[in-house]
Amino acid sequence: MLSLETVDFLENTPNHPRDPAPGTPARAPARGAGGGEGGVPGGGQSGGPNGGQVGGLDLRRCRSAQLADVLAARAMFLEPDERALVLSIYRERLTVKAAAGMLGQKPATVRARLRRLTRRLLSDEFAFVMRQRERWPARRRRIATAVVLHGRTYRAAARALGLTYDAVRREMLVVRTVHASARGETVAPAQAGTGVTHAA
Secondary structure: OOOHHHHHHHHOOOOOOOOOOOOOOOOOOOOOOOEOHHHOEOOOOOOOOOOOEEOOEEHHHHHHHHHHHHHHHHHHHOOHHHHHHHHHHHOOOOOHHHHHHHHOOOHHHHHHHHHHHHHHHOOHHHHHHHHHHHHOOHHHHHHHHHHHHOOOOHHHHHHHHOOOHHHHHHHHHHHHHHHHHHOOEEOOHHHOOOOOOEEO
């Protein structure tokens, strides 16, 4: 799930080159650095106080490169302005300060918005809707896209789609029930609008 340390690193590292995939170290690992998690040499060890370097390989860069690829790919499902912001940071490698300057906004405002978008993009529900929506009836697909992928409230989605609030709520109950079932959980009707689930 979302690592704020990794996101901080991405947000503040402009134009860094694409890192080698895990298992392809930039240099030979230092003596004593064994195989680590995910195929990253020494992945479970720390080369410094922040755990940044192991055997000449910056682990934050490996993690951040993978995360950036995921975020950039999922950004294709966002609305245009949100997609442009995510891609400027995670694909074009602008810093938040640089992106804020282009948008004419304060860096803190852009950073807060980016955090919200990043959490949405990395959520299980976003991934579920992204992968399953083409199998659903048109109305359910449109509603799930508006609510889950575009981050609209039920009322905002209803207004945008010309539907009633109850119609949106009913379809989202179905979406969240199916999603919970796939995860071995249950959704209570009163909690369908919150995404709250319970273990089965």
